[in-house]
Amino acid sequence: MAQDNGHNLDRDRFGAMLQLMHRIRAFEEAAIAAQKDGLVLGAIHPSIGQEAVAAGICANLDRNDLLLSTHRGHGHTLAKGADPLAMMRELFGRAGGTCGGKGGSMHIADFGVGMLGANGVVGANIPIATGAAHGLKLQGSDRIVTCIFGDGAINRGPFLEGLNWARVFDLPVLFVCEDNGFSATTRTREMTGGGGAGARAESLGIPAVAVDGNDLVAVDAAARAAIADIRTGKGPVLMHCRTYRITGHTAVDPATYRPASEVAAQRENCPIARLESALRLAGMADGDLARAHGEAAREMTDIAAQARDTDWPAPEAAYTDVQDMGDPRERAF
Amino acid sequence: MATDTYLNAGRRAVIEEMQRDGSVWALGEDLGRGGVFGQYKGLQEMFGTSRIADTPISEACIMGAAVGAAMTGTRPIVEMRFSDFALCAVDELVNQAAKARFMFGGQMRVPMVVREPIGMWRSSAAQHSQSLEAWYAHIPGLVVVTPSTPADNLGLLKSAIRNDDPVVYLEHKNLWVLEGDLPDGEHLVPLGEAAIARAGDAVTIVTWSAMRHVCLIAAETLSAQGVEVEVIDLRTLWPWDRDTVFGSVQRTGRLLVVQESVSVAGFGAEIAASVAEALHHDLKAPVRRLGAPRIPIAYAPALEDRARVSQESIIDAVRGLIAPRTAA
Numbered sequence: 001m002a003q004d005n006g007h008n009l010d011r012d013r014f015g016a017m018l019q020l021m022h023r024i025r026a027f028e029e030a031a032i033a034a035q036k037d038g039l040v041l042g043a044i045h046p047s048i049g050q051e052a053v054a055a056g057i058c059a060n061l062d063r064n065d066l067l068l069s070t071h072r073g074h075g076h077t078l079a080k081g082a083d084p085l086a087m088m089r090e091l092f093g094r095a096g097g098t099c100g101g102k103g104g105s106m107h108i109a110d111f112g113v114g115m116l117g118a119n120g121v122v123g124a125n126i127p128i129a130t131g132a133a134h135g136l137k138l139q140g141s142d143r144i145v146t147c148i149f150g151d152g153a154i155n156r157g158p159f160l161e162g163l164n165w166a167r168v169f170d171l172p173v174l175f176v177c178e179d180n181g182f183s184a185t186t187r188t189r190e191m192t193g194g195g196g197a198g199a200r201a202e203s204l205g206i207p208a209v210a211v212d213g214n215d216l217v218a219v220d221a222a223a224r225a226a227i228a229d230i231r232t233g234k235g236p237v238l239m240h241c242r243t244y245r246i247t248g249h250t251a252v253d254p255a256t257y258r259p260a261s262e263v264a265a266q267r268e269n270c271p272i273a274r275l276e277s278a279l280r281l282a283g284m285a286d287g288d289l290a291r292a293h294g295e296a297a298r299e300m301t302d303i304a305a306q307a308r309d310t311d312w313p314a315p316e317a318a319y320t321d322v323q324d325m326g327d328p329r330e331r332a333f
Numbered sequence: 334m335a336t337d338t339y340l341n342a343g344r345r346a347v348i349e350e351m352q353r354d355g356s357v358w359a360l361g362e363d364l365g366r367g368g369v370f371g372q373y374k375g376l377q378e379m380f381g382t383s384r385i386a387d388t389p390i391s392e393a394c395i396m397g398a399a400v401g402a403a404m405t406g407t408r409p410i411v412e413m414r415f416s417d418f419a420l421c422a423v424d425e426l427v428n429q430a431a432k433a434r435f436m437f438g439g440q441m442r443v444p445m446v447v448r449e450p451i452g453m454w455r456s457s458a459a460q461h462s463q464s465l466e467a468w469y470a471h472i473p474g475l476v477v478v479t480p481s482t483p484a485d486n487l488g489l490l491k492s493a494i495r496n497d498d499p500v501v502y503l504e505h506k507n508l509w510v511l512e513g514d515l516p517d518g519e520h521l522v523p524l525g526e527a528a529i530a531r532a533g534d535a536v537t538i539v540t541w542s543a544m545r546h547v548c549l550i551a552a553e554t555l556s557a558q559g560v561e562v563e564v565i566d567l568r569t570l571w572p573w574d575r576d577t578v579f580g581s582v583q584r585t586g587r588l589l590v591v592q593e594s595v596s597v598a599g600f601g602a603e604i605a606a607s608v609a610e611a612l613h614h615d616l617k618a619p620v621r622r623l624g625a626p627r628i629p630i631a632y633a634p635a636l637e638d639r640a641r642v643s644q645e646s647i648i649d650a651v652r653g654l655i656a657p658r659t660a661a
Contacts, residue, residue, distance in 0.1 A: 066405070068401075097438070098437075098438065099436065099437050099438030099440070100438035100439070101438075102435055102436060102437075102438045103436045103437060103438065107436040107437060109436075109437040109438075109440060110440075111404075111437070111440040111441050112440075116401075116404055117433070117436075117437055119429075120428075121424055121428055121429075124397070124424055124425070124428065124429060126397070127393055127394040127396070127397020127398050127400070127401065127425060128397050128398070128400045128401035128404070128425075128429060129401060130394065130397070130398050130401060131394075131397060131398030131399055131400055131401025131402040131403075131404075131405075131409075132401035132402065132404055132405045133401070134398050134401065134402050135401060135402030135403070135404070135405035135406060135407045136405055138358060138383055138384075138402070138407055139356075139405070139406060139407065145401075157393060158393050158394065158397060158424075158425075161389070161391035161393050161394035161397075162394050162397070162398075164389060164391065164394075165388070165389060165391060165394045165398060168389060169386075320439065321434050321435045321438060321439035322434070322435050322473050322474055323434070323473070323474050323475070323476065323498040324496070324497055324498055325476055325496070325498065325524060325525055325571075325572050326476075326525065326571055326572025327572070328473060330572075330575075
């Protein structure tokens with residue numbers, strides 16, 4: 001357990017990762033608050049409680065590496081290096097959003113930092129990530145692709161097709177099953193046969209490693225080892241990160257389908273609290289720990305205020321970026 | 334000028350574009366053995382297994398992988414064997430490929446060509462015979478192409494490969510063996526431009542894909558009877574060539590749309606409705622459509638033929654359009 005190894009922690013490295021997890025959480029808390037104010041327009045799927053997966057994986061990626069995410073992708077996107085103001089503007093549907101207000105939370109993408117998109121369809125990012133790796137390999141690139149998906153995705157066909165493909169073509173892909181226990185509002189274990197993500201990967205010849213997804217230090221170590229293997233040309237690896245979704249499926253889902261005691265216990269197991277304990281053991285001062293939290297909260301509150309003051313996209317933008325050929329307005333009205 | 338088949342014209346297009354652009358590659362089942370119809374025969378020997386890639390029978394992943402590979406700077410040609418099988422990859426084409434450029438605010442494009450052989454061919458029955466071009470024409474973000482001659486298959490496929498957006502490229506299985514002249518040297522047919530396959534002034538027939546040839550045979554019969562119809566082959570369904578169609582209908586005042594696919598909610602309805610909306614005062618007769626009844630395509634020829642638009646039905650429809658209207 002990370003707490004037991006706290007004395008040996010690299011305080012600079014893990015202090016930065018703690019800061020990142022605070023920023024992810026603060027971003028989502030600001031977004032949830034903004035949704036209550038009517039500023040976030042569509043559904044958002046918070047990853048509160050799951051921040052260690054985003055932070056621990058992305059800390060081991062280069063900026064040029066590629067990442068594909070899910071509908072629950074704010075943390076992954078921020079961890080890959082996207083600008084949180086552009087992200088918040090996207091959630092607010094404003095000009096200057098990562099996608100110009102055309103995508104919203106479920107389609108956040110920032111190709112400039114190698115973040116090839118959240119996706120509104122469960123598991124749909126798996127074949128695309130596989131193909132991105134295929135494209136990189138064809139071009140002789142040494143970059144790798146990380147594909148994060150939820151536990152629900154392993155029950156869709158594209159999971160089988162994509163993992164098999166990555167094995168057949170020996171592609172440089174890190175598959176990450178970010179297992180928060182729920183397929184939307186249903187417990188995944190009640191809907192899943194066999195041994196789950198890792199067993200299914202291994203049945204296809206893909207090495208799988210299971211890790212406590214709320215233990216940042218463990219996620220970081222497992223990701224580092226997996227990515228090192230992938231970079232040496234060994235082909236795909238799957239990481240199964242068990243975590244827990246503190247919020248409901250969406251920000252407005254009260255999640256009454258699970259007992260309050262379960263959620264309370266999981267709050268104790270929160271990855272931020274656990275890393276704070278480890279860093280405290282490693283000698284980080286309480287004041288520094290508190291400062292990390294405070295700075296993140298202030299940053300994201302400011303960002304939400306800035307996003308609120310941003311213009312809407314020009315209505316004509318609805319007709320751009322559709323396709324080069326043909327007039328999208330044709331016969332519309 | 335050389336004579337070759339529609340199939341070989343497509344093969345030549347792939348060879349020329351792969352030689353011209355190292356980022357073009359093809360992926361699909363059995364491509365190393367030439368593909369199910371031989372469209373890729375010998376190409377793996379020419380270009381290697383990386384650029385002519387055999388894939389698992391994983392249509393969703395073929396399509397989805399092409400999306401990812403297109404996002405990372407390559408130009409994939411997706412082979413779906415039969416258009417019917419592409420229905421296993423609808424999410425990847427419709428939700429992903431078609432929408433990525435818009436959804437992500439124009440940060441990138443998805444340059445890919447999806448080859449989906451369509452149409453009725455040798456008792457292939459309900460899951461190997463469909464023509465679903467109207468589905469794709471309905472989807473913002475997709476270009477839809479339906480070549481009908483060897484020269485057009487060469488020139489349109491080359492243009493499709495060079496297009497920066499996803500192109501659904503629907504070759505007709507019954508045309509593979511059709512022979513025609515292929516120009517020497519570079520031959521590009523612009524997307525979005527119809528061809529006037531036959532000039533005439535009595536009735537405008539708008540058609541595409543294999544029905545072009547049925548319409549032309551019917552037109553010969555009508556010509557012998559003194560009726561000169563104009564046959565327009567759309568070639569590209571999205572974007573379709575409104576100027577050519579409208580110009581013709583303004584001259585003839587009569588429109589017949591002929592399609593192989595199911596008539597109900599087919600692309601012919603779009604042509605008919607557009608002409609009716611825009612050219613109502615130019616029309617000398619109500620617009621007509623001919624297409625398949627809304628039945629799955631059967632195996633036995635006697636049943637399969639019930640889904641075919643015949644020369645006779647085209648001739649009858651033209652005659653009905655030019656017959657003097659009698660008072661009810």
